[in-house]
Amino acid sequence: MKEIYTEIEINSTADQLWRVLVDFDSYPQWNPFIRSVAGSPTEGAKLAIHLTTPSGTNRSYEPKVTKVIPNKELRWSGKIPGLFAGEHIFAIEELDSKVKFVHRELFTGLLTSFFGSSLDKDIKAGFEQMNAALKKRVEG
Numbered sequence: 500m501k502e503i504y505t506e507i508e509i510n511s512t513a514d515q516l517w518r519v520l521v522d523f524d525s526y527p528q529w530n531p532f533i534r535s536v537a538g539s540p541t542e543g544a545k546l547a548i549h550l551t552t553p554s555g556t557n558r559s560y561e562p563k564v565t566k567v568i569p570n571k572e573l574r575w576s577g578k579i580p581g582l583f584a585g586e587h588i589f590a591i592e593e594l595d596s597k598v599k600f601v602h603r604e605l606f607t608g609l610l611t612s613f614f615g616s617s618l619d620k621d622i623k624a625g626f627e628q629m630n631a632a633l634k635k636r637v638e639g
Contacts, residue, residue: 501606503623507630510597511637513570519637520573520589529636532625542567546575553624583608600633602626
C-alpha cells in the first residue's frame with residue numbers, strides 16, 4: 500500500500516468548508532488540481548473526474564463515491580481489478596475556531612510499486628495546490 504497525505508488548517512466551520520467541497524460545479528472556478536467533477540456527492544454515485552497535475556499531466560477517471568458523512572468525510576474509489584485501486588479521501592476535523600482539512604489517497608494493488616517518487620511528488624503537489632486554493636475560497 501502507498502499513501503499520499505496532506506493537511507491544512509482553514510479558518511472556517513466544517514459546514515462552510517463542506518459546502519465548497521461538495522459544490523462540484525464550481526471546481527473549474529477555483530480548483531487548480533481537480534479541474535472538473537461531474538456527478539453527485541452521494542454514496543454509490545459514479546463520478547467523471549478530470550485533473551491536471553502541477554507538471555501538466557492530464558488524467559480522467561470514473562470512480563465511485565464510497566462514503567459521505569456531511570461536514571466530516573467524502574471518499575471515492577476507482578480500480579483496475581486485480582492490478583490497482585485508489586481511494587481518494589477528504590476529511591474535515593473540527594478544531595477550536597477552525598478546521599483541519601485532510602486530503603489523502605491510498606493506493607493498493609500490483610501496479611502500485613510502479614509509481615515513481617516523481618509521480619508521488621507531482622500528485623502531492625497537486626493536493627497541496629488544491630488545499631491552498633480551497634483555503635482561499637473558503638476564507639474569502
